[in-house]
Amino acid sequence: MIFCSPKPLSTQEIKNCIEEDKKKKISENKINEIIEVLINKYDNEKFSFEILKLAKGYQFLTKSKYSNITKLLLKQHSEKRLSIASLETLSIIAYKQPIIKSEIEQIRGVNCDYTINKLLEKNLIEIKGKSDKLGRPLIYITSMKFMDYFGINNLNELPTIQDFSEEENMIGDESK
Known part of the structure; x- marks a missing residue:
């Protein structure tokens, strides 16, 4: 104990x-x-x-x-935490990749510059190249570190909409 x-x-x-x-x-x-x-x-x-x-x-x-070594480990661990905005942006990239920033912002409804930069710094996403669209915006995809962080081997292992169905994920009896 x-x-x-x-x-x-x-x-x-x-x-x-x-x-x-x-x-x-x-x-x-x-x-x-x-x-x-x-x-x-x-x-x-x-x-x-x-x-x-x-x-x-x-x-x-x-x-x-x-x-000292414990503080370093805890610092590394805290650097692994992601904000809600980062998780939202990362999930959009994961499910819609390859994707450009304006498409992410359209889905989220807010500017994503800061969040995308943080995800790039953490190496959870990477730039695949440039789009042929006007202005040649950058194309974002998830990285191998993303796979490692979430414990998956490929994108097919990401949860599907069915994995989040209400009936299968209910905890306890709501009638009480």
């Missing part, structure tokens, strides 16, 4: 979870003994994480000497 909790867990919270899961009583002293064994185990140099007592509870954290 300590390992997966995003906040410090008190011994009482740990006790309640164990008793509910195992259907048997456990004392807070026993929990404290077990936590102390784990604290000593992870104090070893071969582990990059530790259990700390914080805010009247225990939390599993990366050791401070590894904070």
